[in-house]
Amino acid sequence: MRLWPRNLPGQMAVLVALALFVAQAINFGFTLHDRQAFRLEQVVGPVSARIVDTAQNPRARDPVIEARLSALRPDESPWDRFRSRPLPQNPMPPGLSRRPDVENGIRRKLNEAGVPTGQVIAAIRPVRPDDPRLDRLPRYRAQRLRMTGTEMLIAIEQPGTGWWVQGVPWDDSSWSILRGLIGQTLVLYAIVLLPVLWATRRIARPLRTLTGAAQRYHPGEADGPIDESGPPDVRTLIAAFNDLRTRVTAMLQEKDRMLGAIGHDLRTPLAALRVRIESVEDDDDRTKMADTIDEMNGTLDDILSLARLGRPSEPLTDVDLAALVDAVVEDFRDLGKPVTFEEAARLKMTLRPSLIRRAVRNLIENAVKYGGSADVSLAATAHAVRITVADNGPGIPPDRVGEVFEAFTRLEVSRNKETGGIGLGLALARAIVREAGGDIDLANRPEGGLAATITLPR
Amino acid sequence: MSGLPHILLVDDERSIREPLAQYLTKQGFRVTQAGDAEGARARMAAYAIDLVILDIMMPGEDGLSLCRHIRASGDIPVILLTAKSEETDRIVGLEMGADDYVVKPFSPRELATRAKVILRRAASGGSRQHAPESGSYAFGGWVLKTGERALVDREGVSVPLSTGEYNLLLALALRPRQVLTRDQLLDLTQGREAMAFDRAIDNQVSRLRRKIEPDPKNPELIKTVWGGGYTLAAEVTRL
Numbered sequence: 001m002r003l004w005p006r007n008l009p010g011q012m013a014v015l016v017a018l019a020l021f022v023a024q025a026i027n028f029g030f031t032l033h034d035r036q037a038f039r040l041e042q043v044v045g046p047v048s049a050r051i052v053d054t055a056q057n058p059r060a061r062d063p064v065i066e067a068r069l070s071a072l073r074p075d076e077s078p079w080d081r082f083r084s085r086p087l088p089q090n091p092m093p094p095g096l097s098r099r100p101d102v103e104n105g106i107r108r109k110l111n112e113a114g115v116p117t118g119q120v121i122a123a124i125r126p127v128r129p130d131d132p133r134l135d136r137l138p139r140y141r142a143q144r145l146r147m148t149g150t151e152m153l154i155a156i157e158q159p160g161t162g163w164w165v166q167g168v169p170w171d172d173s174s175w176s177i178l179r180g181l182i183g184q185t186l187v188l189y190a191i192v193l194l195p196v197l198w199a200t201r202r203i204a205r206p207l208r209t210l211t212g213a214a215q216r217y218h219p220g221e222a223d224g225p226i227d228e229s230g231p232p233d234v235r236t237l238i239a240a241f242n243d244l245r246t247r248v249t250a251m252l253q254e255k256d257r258m259l260g261a262i263g264h265d266l267r268t269p270l271a272a273l274r275v276r277i278e279s280v281e282d283d284d285d286r287t288k289m290a291d292t293i294d295e296m297n298g299t300l301d302d303i304l305s306l307a308r309l310g311r312p313s314e315p316l317t318d319v320d321l322a323a324l325v326d327a328v329v330e331d332f333r334d335l336g337k338p339v340t341f342e343e344a345a346r347l348k349m350t351l352r353p354s355l356i357r358r359a360v361r362n363l364i365e366n367a368v369k370y371g372g373s374a375d376v377s378l379a380a381t382a383h384a385v386r387i388t389v390a391d392n393g394p395g396i397p398p399d400r401v402g403e404v405f406e407a408f409t410r411l412e413v414s415r416n417k418e419t420g421g422i423g424l425g426l427a428l429a430r431a432i433v434r435e436a437g438g439d440i441d442l443a444n445r446p447e448g449g450l451a452a453t454i455t456l457p458r
Numbered sequence: 459m460s461g462l463p464h465i466l467l468v469d470d471e472r473s474i475r476e477p478l479a480q481y482l483t484k485q486g487f488r489v490t491q492a493g494d495a496e497g498a499r500a501r502m503a504a505y506a507i508d509l510v511i512l513d514i515m516m517p518g519e520d521g522l523s524l525c526r527h528i529r530a531s532g533d534i535p536v537i538l539l540t541a542k543s544e545e546t547d548r549i550v551g552l553e554m555g556a557d558d559y560v561v562k563p564f565s566p567r568e569l570a571t572r573a574k575v576i577l578r579r580a581a582s583g584g585s586r587q588h589a590p591e592s593g594s595y596a597f598g599g600w601v602l603k604t605g606e607r608a609l610v611d612r613e614g615v616s617v618p619l620s621t622g623e624y625n626l627l628l629a630l631a632l633r634p635r636q637v638l639t640r641d642q643l644l645d646l647t648q649g650r651e652a653m654a655f656d657r658a659i660d661n662q663v664s665r666l667r668r669k670i671e672p673d674p675k676n677p678e679l680i681k682t683v684w685g686g687g688y689t690l691a692a693e694v695t696r697l
Binding site: 263264267268269270271272273274275276278279290293294297317318319320323324326327328329330331334348353357 | 471473474477478480481515541562563564565566567608613614615616617618619620621622623658665669
């Protein structure tokens with residue numbers, strides 16, 4: 001279970017709710033403390049006053065009446081009524097929980113009044129709703145006792161005189177305060193959280209739009225500027241993003257223009273050279289020169305394609321991938337290269353055909369160049385298509401497989417003219433395949449040679 | 459007329475134009491050079507030009523615009539020189555009415571061959587309306603798109619062809635119901651990229667059949683004419 005929400009409105013709401021709760025809890029603590037002090041005062045004050053009064057002013061009342069008043073009626077417990085005469089012994093039932101705060105309060109009061117005091121015992125006793133006393137007691141007292149559910153029994157020993165005894169209703173729980181606090185908190189939540197949620201959503205929504213736009217951003221694809229909405233800070237951010245996007249697009253366009261210019265500027269002298277070598281008499285020499293120029297031109301093509309790959313100009317097309325691989329292989333075979341392809345069933349895919357052709361061609365080219373031959377196969381599963389180009393060459397040392405993908409890397413240290421190339425082909429092939437959502441793996445085959453596998457999602 | 463075919467070579471790059479003019483002259487053409495579109499227009503007005511070889515990328519008015527002008531004002535064939543091999547350039551060029559194109563850096567030998575083919579075609583028939591090799595050709599449920607060099611089936615799925623297969627199919631589609639001998643086909647298809655072996659034609663035909671015939675054993679589209687060659691036995695509609 002995740003309690004901490006991920007989005008801004010959720011986090012703000014939880015944070016504010018927590019803060020409110022802590023504030024309310026502190027508030028509750030203070031209220032409780034005040035309430036307790038008040039309650040103590042309410043009990044201690046009157047009880048002490050009565051005792052002081054009775055002890056200090058033994059008014060000469062009618063002893064008969066006094067005695068009658070002081071005597072317990074048969075159905076009466078000592079706690080039901082304050083009597084003006086003390087009891088001879090401690091009537092406190094054992095096993096009740098005592099309240100030293102009340103005891104100390106009373107003792108202090110009595111000391112202040114100069115009433116000699118022995119033991120002071122204050123204890124709490126629950127009152128069950130079916131307690132028979134409730135029917136006898138005066139209605140207001142019974143009601144209070146029912147409401148509080150507990151009463152406090154107080155017994156005070158006055159040396160030489162006896163025990164003064166009294167019972168008062170005592171609200172032992174803090175439930176009523178807690179109830180009030182919860183109600184208060186809910187009202188606060190309603191008042192504070194709704195605006196917080198509204199305000200944060202107002203910030204979060206444009207931010208989400210912005211995030212989406214940033215994730216979607218694909219240079220070269222037309223995407224209008226994002227609406228500037230939300231509070232000013234967010235608006236500024238969105239404006240800055242729109243601005244940034246415009247600048248990036250402009251830079252990329254500039255790069256394309258530059259690459260176009262480089263391509264043109266390099267191709268022109270190559271073209272001039274290609275025309276001039278036609279005057280070379282030696283056929284062999286001329287062919288070699290033409291091959292070199294073709295190779296340079298191919299490399300130039302690769303560089304330009306690689307640099308431009310982020311913004312392909314070719315649309316996605318429905319293509320028979322089996323026929324595509326077959327066509328590439330056939331082009332090699334027409335040139336007399338030892339390339340085989342096990343014919344495969346029609347396999348409809350949506351991709352950029354000339355780019356994928358290029359990727360497959362580059363892999364076959366490498367296989368022929370470094371492995372002498374290429375065996376191409378095509379396998380399709382429910383979710384992926386694999387094009388494997390296997391050769392019978394020396395393979396690649398396992399620890400260097402990653403390196404060969406680096407543009408301009410070639411594993412041979414000697415730059416043998418025969419083998420040519422600058423390792424750009426593989427990097428370009430991988431970039432193309434990755435752009436299509438797939439990947440290229442290189443692995444040494446157990447029977448020798450290297451297998452390059454293009455995996456494309458279906 | 460001097461009797462030699464007169465080529466107007468338009469390219470702003472002297473380093474290409476001058477040696478190329480020299481080479482073409484050696485190959486038996488009369489060559490006039492121009493460095494920009496303006497010069498080209500002036501020379502076209504002054505001479506009876508048989509063929510224009512035109513660079514697309516030129517400062518000022520570019521080659522495409524000049525090509526459109528040439529096409530609008532007469533029937534002189536045009537070969538475009540393009541620096542980019544990108545599809546769009548080729549399509550646009552062919553749609554502007556160019557007869558052919560070569561991508562820089564090109565082999566002057568190949569350029570000369572193509573120039574001769576085009577001149578021969580213009581001299582023999584003159585029936586050419588637009589670039590014969592541009593556009594799309596529909597036959598037997600297939601569409602051959604020259605711009606994308608793609609063959610598209612009834613469901614709109616593109617079936618890529620090898621260069622040799624494409625050239626062969628295009629040659630057949632351009633001449634429906636004509637019997638073409640192996641030599642003719644070899645000649646027609648080699649005008650573009652050279653194929654290495656003679657076995658190519660029979661081989662390509664059987665490969666093509668496997669791709670486009672409903673039943674390759676009993677071909678109905680590409681038929682073998684006994685003792686003659688091959689023919690495309692279908693109505694071809696130019697789209």
